[in-house]
Amino acid sequence: MAQEAQSPCYHMGHGMRAICLILLVLPLAGRGVHASPAAPVVPAVARASPHFNVETATDAWLATVPAASKTRSDAYFEGGYWLLLWDFLCTVLVMVILLETGWSWRMRAAAERITRWRPLQSFLYWIEFAVITSVLTFPLTVYESFFREHQYGLSNQSFGSWFRDQLIGLTIVLILGGIAFTIVMGIVRRLPRSWHWWAAACGVAFFAFVAMIAPVFLFPLFNKYTRLPDSTLKREILSLARANGIPATDVYEVNASRQSKRVSANVSGFLGTERITLNDNLLNRCSPQAILSVMGHEMGHYVMHHILNAILFALIMLAILFGILRWALERGLRWRGEHWQVRGIGDTAVLPLAALIVITVSFLTTPIGNSFTRMQEYEADIFGLNAARQPDGEAEVDLLLGEYRKLNPGPLEEAVFFDHPSGRTRIYAAMRWKAENLCLFDPKLACISQPGR
Ligand SMILES: [Zn+2]
Structure with missing residues (x-):
């Protein structure tokens, strides 16, 4: 999910990040290099005219991207396909190490030596697990979200500032993840037959809670959120909100350029x-039309x-996931539980096996989530x-997004790897909308498209 580096979820570990992205933010993101234009620079054939053609206008917008920029963003995005696989294999390796070397049962034994109270044992085991996992996957994390981002010119951050964000992310994972894990372990021990249903329901309630507190308590740990100062643009945004029945009295700006x-x-x-919330890069780099379109x-x-x-989607996915988890855990423990010194499903030392199953299902269902x-x-x-x-503001932003997301992928590639529509899909939709509303741009033109347009 390296392409979502702008979102607060980016500072969380691999496992938490996917869930965070689904639940907490629905971002529309991109990158660019020029200063804020006064209006979109519309290619000649994409301007309103009696000969306006959706296909030609879409191609013309795409053709404004220099070949070198397109090659670079394609390379960045396609590299992300491989990172999905490396992230998965790296996490699998770490979980196998924890089980096979006996670190997992030793971490449980250490927690049991500190306290006899089982909920606290679960919490302490989680702390050990999350810290060790973060340390072992750190080389891949630092490559993926620091060096690679710099290599493609996408990051503004020094190593110190990036590392600080990682530590804050880890602290959130330790606290919130620790609470979630303790609750799930309590459910597993009390309801050994039906724990997977209750755990799925609690999981969703927990994520809804995190989604609720995140804008107020979590995101400000990484960035500064301020109210957008009064301006014509802000008044236009609030007018758009009122017209669509949104009770917003304010729009927030975040210093994502950090x-x-x-x-x-x-x-x-x-x-x-x-x-x-809109970010300062959007405000500084896009025309007012593009900002309104966003x-x-x-x-x-x-x-x-x-x-x-x-x-609700997460509820369905979690119910399926926990069902598979229960089935696979029982078989996994029968097969090798004794060797791993895991006493059963209610033993905290089972977590690496559970993580192994969860990340495998998540990896295989990536196209569904996307x-x-x-x-x-x-x-x-x-x-x-x-x-x-x-529509022209939309096309302007779509091209900025295309600076790090492949603009013109094949249909299968888009279905499997894209969590947002590709630039071509989005610009085509914008030009199709424009074709049916040409009179808004030139009163002499008809507002219903003519055959062949
Ligand atoms: Zn969106």
Whole structure:
């Protein structure tokens, strides 16, 4: 998930990050190099005219990207496919080491020596597990989210500042993950037959809670959030919000340039803490039309209850995941539990085996998770076009996103690896919308497309 380096989830470990991205933020992100334009620079054939053609206009927008930039962003994004595999294999290796060397049962024994109270034993085991796992996967983490980001010119951060963010992320994982693990272990011990259902329900309740507190308590640990000062743009954004029934009285700005050069915005929060945030890179690098188009997209997430939908989706996925987990844990322990000195499912030392099963299922279901998110993003794009009416602003932003996300992938590649629609898909949708609304751009033109357009 290296392409989501702008989001607060990026500072969390591999396992937590995927869940965080689904639940906490629905970002639209990119990167670029030029200063804020006054208006989108529309290619000649993409301007409103009687000969406007959706395909030609889409191609013309894509052709504005220099070949060298396209090659670089393709290389960055395709490298991400391999990182998915390396992340998975690296975590598998660490879990196997913990089980086979006996570190796992020794960590449990250490926790039992410190206290006889079982919930505290679970919490202490989690601390040992999370710290050791983070240390062992650190070489890959530092390559993936520090050196590689610098190599492609995507990061603004010094090593010290990046490392500080990692430590804050780890602290959050230690505390929140420790609470979650302690609760799940308590459920497993008390309800040995039906624990997987209860654990899935508790998991979703827990994530909903984290999604609720994140904008207020977690994200500000990494970045500074301020209210956007009064301006014509802010008044336009709030007007767009009112027109779409969003009770927003404020828009937040985040200093994302502290970490990266990417433009982004997101809607985060749940049950009363929802907020729309745009980052300083977006404000500094995009035309007002492009910013309004992004805001229309983010409001789409809000109006269509995408965070709630993501939580319901997580409930289904967790129920399936915990069902598989229970089945595979019982078999795994029968096969080698004695050798690993794991006493049963209620023993904390079983965690590396559980993690092994969970990451395998997550890895294999990556296309499902990506497709769920991508479908929501496409819905938000369509909502945004209707709300903001800025197809050229949309195309401007889509090209900025294309600086780190492959612009023109094959259909299967997009279905498997893309958690947002590709640049081509998004620009095509924007030009299709424009073709049906040409009169907004030139009153002499008809507002319903002609055959062949
Ligand atoms: Zn989005």
